[in-house]
Amino acid sequence: MLFLKILAEYYYMSKALSYSNSIDIYIMKLSIVAGLNESKSTQDEVLKHFAELCEFLSSLYYDGIELSLLEPEKIDIEKINNIKDSYNFEISAIGTGSTYIRFGYSLGHHNELIREKGIQRINKYIDLAQKVQSKVIIGLIRGRFNFESSSKKEKNNIKSSLKECCRLAENNGVVLLFEPINRFEIDSYNTISDSINLIEEIGSKNLKLLIDSFHTYLEEDPGYIWDYLEEITQYVAHLHLADCTRRAPGTGHFDFKTFLNTFKKSAYDGFASIETIMKPSFEEVAKESSEYLRSIL
Ligand code: LER
Ligand code: MN
Numbered sequence: 001m002l003f004l005k006i007l008a009e010y011y012y013m014s015k016a017l018s019y020s021n022s023i024d025i026y027i028m029k030l031s032i033v034a035g036l037n038e039s040k041s042t043q044d045e046v047l048k049h050f051a052e053l054c055e056f057l058s059s060l061y062y063d064g065i066e067l068s069l070l071e072p073e074k075i076d077i078e079k080i081n082n083i084k085d086s087y088n089f090e091i092s093a094i095g096t097g098s099t100y101i102r103f104g105y106s107l108g109h110h111n112e113l114i115r116e117k118g119i120q121r122i123n124k125y126i127d128l129a130q131k132v133q134s135k136v137i138i139g140l141i142r143g144r145f146n147f148e149s150s151s152k153k154e155k156n157n158i159k160s161s162l163k164e165c166c167r168l169a170e171n172n173g174v175v176l177l178f179e180p181i182n183r184f185e186i187d188s189y190n191t192i193s194d195s196i197n198l199i200e201e202i203g204s205k206n207l208k209l210l211i212d213s214f215h216t217y218l219e220e221d222p223g224y225i226w227d228y229l230e231e232i233t234q235y236v237a238h239l240h241l242a243d244c245t246r247r248a249p250g251t252g253h254f255d256f257k258t259f260l261n262t263f264k265k266s267a268y269d270g271f272a273s274i275e276t277i278m279k280p281s282f283e284e285v286a287k288e289s290s291e292y293l294r295s296i297l
Contacts, residue, residue, distance in 0.1 A: 066275070178210065209235040
């Protein structure tokens with residue numbers, strides 16, 4: 001017990017020191033993805049669930065929580081802020097993919113009205129992000145194309161929708177996180193370099209890169225990726241962590257030490273967020289991942 005207390009004190013002390021320039025101790029901020037079931041729950045249930053998550057995760061030394069939401073407008077902002085502040089927690093990012101999965105709205109859709117719906121949803125996420133000081137993920141909400149479209153058309157649609165989303169993000173001082181996603185889940189911008197080209201083309205200071213270790217494992221050339229990551233850290237504002245089987249980091253053979261060290265060396269100050277299949281359970285993934293990552297960081 002005493003050992004655990006000393007360990008915890010050391011952790012919090014070094015965390016405080018990590019933000020001072022004078023001492024070279026670096027601790028990467030850790031969060032994990034969770035939903036709040038806001039579509040099907042009462043406000044009280046959502047708040048209770050959020051408070052329980054903060055309580056549980058702070059006991060495992062997490063610094064924040066990444067929220068995957070379907071209806072961001074349903075969140076009671078003042079109360080959520082009070083709860084997160086009472087745990088000294090951050091909402092590391094807000095996931096938007098369920099908008100595509102549940103409503104079918106996407107930024108790359110060939111139908112302009114559906115694209116417009118997607119942009120309107122992103123606006124709602126931006127509004128929440130601005131009020132809870134978070135970032136908005138642009139991942140699966142890009143959608144997939146079908147026989148009525150083509151890869152080229154889809155890319156152009158994503159580009160023009162994203163320009164509009166960036167304008168909204170800039171007006172609200174919110175950062176958008178563009179995530180390269182593997183080819184089995186999405187049809188374009190599967191690789192980091194494709195995504196960086198798009199970010200460069202759009203040229204908004206509010207558009208950053210989210211790198212997910214699982215998609216990196218599937219899409220990037222293993223002989224080249226580690227050097228390449230070192231060159232592009234300045235674009236990155238968020239990380240997703242899952243092992244090559246999409247289970248908890250440390251359960252497969254993805255080289256998290258090299259991956260995370262690349263960001264550590266560049267004084268990356270964003271979050272690393274666990275985004276895995278939550279098996280055997282959310283609680284066990286949260287616990288195992290925290291222990292493993294703290295041991296290698
Ligand atoms: C979203 O962050 C992501 O990584 C997708 O693969 C979700 O399935
Ligand atoms: Mn991801």
